[in-house]
Amino acid sequence: MSDFLRDYLTVGIFGLTGVALVGLLLGLGSLLRPTRPQPQKYINYESGVDPVGTGWGQSNVRYYIFALLFVMFDVEAVFIFPFATRVDAYGWFGLIEMGIFIVVLALGLLYAWKKKVLRWV
Amino acid sequence: MLASLWQQLSDSPVPIDSVDLAWAGLAPVMILIGGALLILAVDSLVPRRLRPGSYALATVLLAAGAMVAAVPLWQRVQDAERGPFATAAGAIMVDGFSVFATFVILSAVILAALSFDGWLRREEMDGAEPYVLMLLSASGGVMMASANDLIVMFLGLEILSIAVYVLAAMHLRKITSQEAGVKYFVLGAFSSAFFLYGIALIYGGTGSTNLVRIATYLSATVLGDSGLVLAGLALLLVGFGFKVAAAPFHFWAPDVYQGAPTPSVAWMASGVKVAGFAGLLRVFYLAFSTYRLDWQPVIFVLAVLTMLVGSVLAVVQTDVKRMLAYSSINHAGFILVAVQAATAAGVQAALFYLAAYTFMVAGSFGVIAVVSRKGDIGTSLDDYRGLSRDRPVVAFAFALLLLAQAGVPLTSGFFAKFYVITAAIEAGSSTLAIIAMITAVISSYVYLRIIVAMYGAGDDVPAPRTIPLPAAAGLALVISLTVTMSVGVFPGTLASLAERATPVLIPESDPGAVDPSGVPPGP
Numbered sequence: 001m002s003d004f005l006r007d008y009l010t011v012g013i014f015g016l017t018g019v020a021l022v023g024l025l026l027g028l029g030s031l032l033r034p035t036r037p038q039p040q041k042y043i044n045y046e047s048g049v050d051p052v053g054t055g056w057g058q059s060n061v062r063y064y065i066f067a068l069l070f071v072m073f074d075v076e077a078v079f080i081f082p083f084a085t086r087v088d089a090y091g092w093f094g095l096i097e098m099g100i101f102i103v104v105l106a107l108g109l110l111y112a113w114k115k116k117v118l119r120w121v
Numbered sequence: 122m123l124a125s126l127w128q129q130l131s132d133s134p135v136p137i138d139s140v141d142l143a144w145a146g147l148a149p150v151m152i153l154i155g156g157a158l159l160i161l162a163v164d165s166l167v168p169r170r171l172r173p174g175s176y177a178l179a180t181v182l183l184a185a186g187a188m189v190a191a192v193p194l195w196q197r198v199q200d201a202e203r204g205p206f207a208t209a210a211g212a213i214m215v216d217g218f219s220v221f222a223t224f225v226i227l228s229a230v231i232l233a234a235l236s237f238d239g240w241l242r243r244e245e246m247d248g249a250e251p252y253v254l255m256l257l258s259a260s261g262g263v264m265m266a267s268a269n270d271l272i273v274m275f276l277g278l279e280i281l282s283i284a285v286y287v288l289a290a291m292h293l294r295k296i297t298s299q300e301a302g303v304k305y306f307v308l309g310a311f312s313s314a315f316f317l318y319g320i321a322l323i324y325g326g327t328g329s330t331n332l333v334r335i336a337t338y339l340s341a342t343v344l345g346d347s348g349l350v351l352a353g354l355a356l357l358l359v360g361f362g363f364k365v366a367a368a369p370f371h372f373w374a375p376d377v378y379q380g381a382p383t384p385s386v387a388w389m390a391s392g393v394k395v396a397g398f399a400g401l402l403r404v405f406y407l408a409f410s411t412y413r414l415d416w417q418p419v420i421f422v423l424a425v426l427t428m429l430v431g432s433v434l435a436v437v438q439t440d441v442k443r444m445l446a447y448s449s450i451n452h453a454g455f456i457l458v459a460v461q462a463a464t465a466a467g468v469q470a471a472l473f474y475l476a477a478y479t480f481m482v483a484g485s486f487g488v489i490a491v492v493s494r495k496g497d498i499g500t501s502l503d504d505y506r507g508l509s510r511d512r513p514v515v516a517f518a519f520a521l522l523l524l525a526q527a528g529v530p531l532t533s534g535f536f537a538k539f540y541v542i543t544a545a546i547e548a549g550s551s552t553l554a555i556i557a558m559i560t561a562v563i564s565s566y567v568y569l570r571i572i573v574a575m576y577g578a579g580d581d582v583p584a585p586r587t588i589p590l591p592a593a594a595g596l597a598l599v600i601s602l603t604v605t606m607s608v609g610v611f612p613g614t615l616a617s618l619a620e621r622a623t624p625v626l627i628p629e630s631d632p633g634a635v636d637p638s639g640v641p642p643g644p
Binding site (some may be wrong): 002004087091092095104107110111113114 | 162166
């Protein structure tokens, strides 16, 4: 067996131990705990409140546009914050690059705005 | 506060070693991306609707402008003194191969844009979006064809694909278009994941994602355990195979081609396929030429399967778009035959085939876009009965394009198939050549079936109807027909261009040092 595969053997043993440990604990728990089934216990857990509707309930498809716009700003922030902490290091090169980046994303926002995506209907 | 910012910007303590960019080498991509953003901005800012057709005109002009920008590149890479060059820290390679592929992709953009114009007006969907998406997609395709690094190739692949997913789902009122978009997106995302994992494995096996470094590493080192590299290659092949619709990764193609808007399909079948094969050739033929004996049999099997599936299943179809979808799978099989040869002649044959095929298939789908009715329906074989009476010119053009796809002499399709089969025989795979010829005969039945439907007389010919032929679509038809016929009569020009479009591997130069090819670092 090559060194390379031996390295992965560790990963394999680690994985097997993990699976065995989970199985052991769950099995032990099912042996030791009392079993008193109630219908309430089979309801989906939704942070303490009773769930509304079914699991197949549909949400408004328009939300995906908000999600998309959110991702746009999110990605922008991910790149701008690290850049802002090191403005001095990147100099004009960085400022121009970041300007291009923001302009391209702003074009997307402009497009969404003009297509009346931002208006709540 | 501004003063302190100014101060900070002006005396940067750490010099950033920015990468040398040969902007001229990136000009086609830059024109496509900049143009797409410009069209989007104009569409958002102009309050009134522009005159119909302005976006199509802008797209054609942008693609033509990118072609003009690529002409000096072609002269530069063909020049014995200057030659091909790598730029962006060796991530982008500008050689004859990439410039040739750029020209073919841009031709596909022009043809699809011309076909889009009339189609969008008929469907009352005129707007900038399809053109923007197509330009962005084309920029990804060009990036893929000139990628010298697997990561750049993946970026190109994603830019290319994501725009095409949207193009497939563009017809909002048509449920099959939505279905096509979702199907293509889910399967495409899956294949992208395969591709990325392949890159990861190859990085693990060779220590680089740069094609030049991979090739140098593999030629200098004998790997004791080549499992990683082979697994990575297999996964990359899945990614490419999906993009070019090679069996057994072709299942999306008929459904997507049938449901997606016809001009989008014209782009999907031409431009996307060219980009996919350009990437495939660059990775397999160039970077992994030392593993030739390992991947050639795999491509052999893929080619046989693809050609058989493409020709045999096309026979039982009754929808013209599905027929042409299977026929495009068959064409992909033919190009795989050329890839399998893994010789310079094979690359030349593949490029010739791709160039000829682009005009044939974009023209054919242009005809389908014209003949279909509002709502993008009316693509079954029965709708083509009596076309020779209703629109004799369109029927004649379609017949010629179909004959070209079948590989009839005096058309570009004949020489495309001829060069592929010659390359296969020279590389010693006559079995593959024989199978290719047999499937060509089987699939010619499909083309003849459409021609018979168009020209046939009898009781089942429906009542005459008027088929409007938009000027732009007519122009696209004229262009594709002219190229198909003139290449069929004088194949020498295109063949010599394809011959000079050799892909090369040039080691990246040290920043600041003079490139070994004699190209001074970019301006």
